[in-house]
Amino acid sequence: MLVQCQPLKEIYCTGWGVAAPLLEVKDLYCERDDKVLFENLSFQLQQGQILHLGGSNGSGKTSLLRILCGLYHDFEGQIEYFGLRLADELENYHSSLLYFGHQVSVKLGLTALENLTWYARIQPQLDPSLISKALSEVGLEGYEQVLCQNLSAGQRRRVNLARLYMQKSSAIGHSLWILDEPFTAIDKQGVQELEQHISAFAASGGTVILTTHQQLALSSKIQRLNLDDWGTK
Amino acid sequence: MNMLKKQLMPKWFYQMASPKWCYKITGQLLPIFGCAALGLLLLGTVWALLFAPPDYQQGNSFRIIYIHVPSAILAQSIYITMALAGAVGIIWKMKIADMVAYACAPIGASMAFVALITGAIWGKPTWGSWWVWDARLTSMLILLFLYFGVMALYAAMGKPSKAARATAILSLVGLVNIPIIKYSVEWWNTLHQPATFTLTEKPAMPVEMWLPLLVMLIGFYCFFATSMMLRLRTEILSREKRTAWVKELVTKSSVR
Amino acid sequence: MMRVFWAELSRDLLLAFRHKGDFLNPLIFFLMVAVLFPLGVSPAADFLAQIAPGVLWVSALLATLLSLDNLFKSDFDDGTLEQLLLSPESTYMIALAKACAHWITTGLPLALMAPLLAVMLFLPTQAIATLVISLLIGTATLSLLGAIASALTVGLKKGGVLISLLVIPLYIPVLIFGASAVQSAVDGLPVTAYLAILGAMFALSLVLAPFAIAASLRVSVSS
DSSP, X not given: OHHHHHHHHHHHHTSSSOOOOSXXXXXXXXXXXXXXXXXXXXXXXXXXXXXXXXXXXXXXXXHHHHHHHTSXXXXXXXXXXXXXXXXXXXXXXXXXXXXXXXSOOSOTTSBHHHHHHHHHHHOTTBOGGGHHHHHHHTTOTTOTTSBGGGSOHHHHHHHHHGGGGSBOSTTGGGOEEEEESTTTTOOHHHHHHHHHHHHHHHHTTOEEEEEOSSOOOOOTTEEEEEGGGTSOO | OHHHHHHHSOHHXXXXXXXXXXXXXXXXXXXXXXXXXXXXXXXXXXXXXXXXXXXXXXXXXXXXXXXXXXXXXXXXXXXXXXXXXHHHHHHHOOHHHHHHHHHHXXXXXXXXXXXXXXXXXXHHHHHSSSOOOOHHHHHHHHXXXXXXXXXXXXXXXXXXXXXXXXXXXXXXXXXXXHHHHHHHHHHHHHHHSOOOOOSSOOSSOOHHHHHHHHHHHHHHHHHHHHHXXXXXXXXXXXXXXXXXXXXXXXXXXXXX | OHHHHHHHHHHHHHHHHHSTHHHHHHHHHHHHHHHHHHHHTOOOHHHHHHHHHHHHHXXXXXXXXXXXXXXXXHHHHHTHHHHHHTOSSOHHHHHHHHHHHHIIIIIHHHHHHHHHHHHXXXXXXXXXXXHHHHHXXXXXXXXXXXXXXXXXXXXXXXXXXXXXXXXXXXXXXXXXXXXXXXXXXXXXXXXXXXXXXXXXXXXXXXXXXXXXXXXXXXXXXXX
């Protein structure tokens, strides 16, 4: 199957000018506890785009993000990655995906350095040689050897966010960041820097989906989608 | 992959995936299996209790095998059905298969329970005690535990779709383990127990004895089919309650 | 493929080393349960010697059972489990690494501590080597099978008792052959056949269990 898919993907990504979108969602339907979160939801995500997912609490933002990650399967509809069924392409897809969930996703019993080393090993899209640079970018210089249980909540989140600064630049056009409330517990200065980093990533061809309740200063190519419009009240 | 799978399976396989179609077809099959179960069980019971000859060693107390053996066989084949239905549900993402697996579990557990109880009742006059660590009884007890595990896991998981996948994995693991458990229990039993005559292995059962047993066995299978379909139909209705066809069905009382 | 195995194994071992309760508690539990038998049944040496193989094996099994609850729990709670499942690397290897780390932190110390308890329960000395070997192989199988149940219940609030319910039927063959191996060593009979069967069960679960663990983890994370 893989042999069959690969050339197709080449066509879509490089040649012919008919670039299939990085992600295409068709007629997505999802319900939870007998409440329809969204139905007939369709959208496309082109390379280099930033999609800001809006909606009130409980509108299904996190569910949608987890569906797009391939973590949640209780939905109907189609998701395509470069024109191919996402479910068949998970291995390729996951090797270009970085996901930030609600949870802090760092081990409190490990140091910042150990956490990121582990991440670089399980997620090959991360470059281990960038760890110390990434830590100083998120303002954790000098905290490399501190156990995460001794860091503040904001600092713990910054350890996780340091992954964004370890992205290998080689396949940036395929990369997708899915960020669920990335600015939680981050101070004003940090939010600003992070926004700049995200738009720089998008400018160099990376793709981002994020949710946040903060006002974004980001301007470039931002697409908005409000989930309140797609479900039943 | 999926395209490939689709071409491999015949059309009815995919029709079955539709809850509506499944509800309709089980509605037609239900009276057939129900009548067959009733008829066969009645015939088998009368034949077994009144006309089959008594055992030369155990006298009349052996007649309990006409309940014990079919329920023991059913308990095992229902487990296999449940695990295979769960596997189909996982591989082809077929909701109906999930519901079949769900419908099977309590029926299988009660069959295992009946087999254990009848085994105990039979044990009293034969061995002189209600419970003996006989290999068959012990592995039936473990089978009952496996059913308990599946049912407890299903109950603990909230969402039906998630519960179905979790229990399918568990019952498949159990399916791989059943022969290992059976073998090890039998082996353990021969190590610890002097050989004694068992409930089912008698020197060459005469035809007059096993023919009613066969009737009872088929009757039990029909009974299982009936009760499984009843549970399945209830489950279909409750899970599909938001669809148009169920609403129509419920509001039109004339539809059976 | 091996890289992700070592990454996961070394992380788990480092965490267990820093948080020593994880592997000390099952050991202490093992000791305490084994002490209950002389207290509850009889301290007579010849009687204890007779039941020692079974008691030691049952206690080791219960100690393993107790530790299963924590196998995936902390990873699930802090979100690193879903990050593991988002890795493009093989989930089979990840599942295997988790089970392997569990065995190193519970099964291995249990097997190494067993001779001490064997002496306390008057197990004849000629059976001690068999006890250790059977526990080494057997607890590895217990870790692999237990990881399936642990993975299935990790998302549930009250998974603890449920794990036992799911896993005890699966543990029975291992218990039968493990205890029988020690028993026949006590009786001076050959034990190779028992150990071979334990090894076969280990090999089977080594090949198949990681698939079930990985699939169960996917189910548990999807909520």
